[in-house]
Amino acid sequence: MKNSEANLINYLYSQIDAGAFLFNKLGARVIPKSSVVLQGDEYLAEVFLAAEDTTQQPEIIINSRPYEVKDGKATYRINTNEPGTFKWSGLIKYKTPAGVIKNYPFSQEYQVTRPSVTMSATRMNVFYRGLDNPFDVGGGGIPHENLEVTMTNGQVVKSGNAFVIKPNELDELGRRTTVSVYAVIGNERRLMGTTKWRVKKVPDPVAQVAGHGGGTIRKERLLVEDGVMAVLEDFDFDFKYTVTQFNVQVSGAGGYVSVWESNNNRFTNEQKEQFRRLTPNSLVYIANIKARGDDGEVRDLDPISFKIM
Incomplete structure (x- = not known):
């Protein structure tokens, strides 16, 4: 009887975990x-x-x-x-x-979802040769460190989460540079998209005195000005031109007289002396103006003239 009870107890215990x-x-x-x-x-x-x-x-x-x-x-x-x-x-x-x-x-x-990227030039819809052109890329959720940008006629430098485009050719005869964006997904380098962009040279600046490119000016105002400035109008990039030379002619009753030269962007003492002798309705003609840009290129600027009030 005891053996039967023991066997029954063991059987019941085994059934507790039988399905576990x-x-x-x-x-x-x-x-x-x-x-x-x-x-x-x-x-x-x-x-x-x-x-x-x-x-x-x-x-x-x-x-x-x-x-x-x-x-x-x-x-x-x-x-x-x-x-x-x-x-x-x-x-x-x-x-x-x-x-x-x-x-x-x-x-x-x-x-x-389809692989996609958005590409945009931060400041303009073109690239300028000789400049650092900021370029933004959005990878649709792809981390920026997994994105790579290449171009056909220049250099691309990564700066933080943005890219800098440095083209080295102009967009002549309709040719454009092609920018391609690649993404590393897993262990695979995949092309995400390409776009074509125009490449231009930095525009010519305009010569100015006292913030004006010609017109009327008071003699007193002309006398306090230091020289001739080269200004890039409506240009968003941090790019500057410096005038390297210009000529001054003044006219009175006898028409234009001698030419006084400056080999930098400042009025010379001789030019200032001629300004002191000006009378109302006299003309000041500034020509042969040259300016050097931050890229080292020298541009010829259009002449400007002022009438003394």
Whole structure:
């Protein structure tokens, strides 16, 4: 009788765990909602402790097809050839210690978007030769450190999250430079897009005295001015020209007289002396004006003239 009772007790205890799974390995698992997060969105991930039974492998079926299982896991891999939202599902089959097969269905979906970038010149819609042209690139969620910019006729330098375009040829006869943007996605370098841009030289400046390129001026105002300035009008870049030489002629009742030269951007003492002798309605003619830009190129500027009030 006692043996029968003992056998019954052992049987009842064994049935308590008969349908339970037996695991012999634990490990931490992290499943992020997405590996790419746009600015302003939240990063979300599930963290949990996973238990494994290394003595047997589950059977994993995805989209009605069995997959190879290793270390309790199967890898689902599929090429994405077109954009859209795609669903996939499957079933995990696992045998309990009692020999019963239990099914665990699952389903997931993913979204495929076309690779895209936005490219814009920060200051103008053209590139200027000899200048550092700021260039912004947006990678549609791709980190800036994974973006690369190239061009056909110049140099591209990365500066923080922006790029600097340095073209070395002009846009002559309709030719344009092509800018290409590449992204490193995974371990693959992929072309994201190309655009064509005009390349121009920096425009010529205009000569000015007292902030004006000609017209009427008081003799007193002319006398307090230091010289002739070369000004780039409506140009957003930090680029300067400096006048390197100019001539001055003045006219009175007898017409234009001798020419007085300056070898820099300042009025000479001789030129100032002629200004002191000016009378109302006299003309001051400034010509043979040359200016050197920050790029070292010398430009010839149009002459300017003033009438004394």
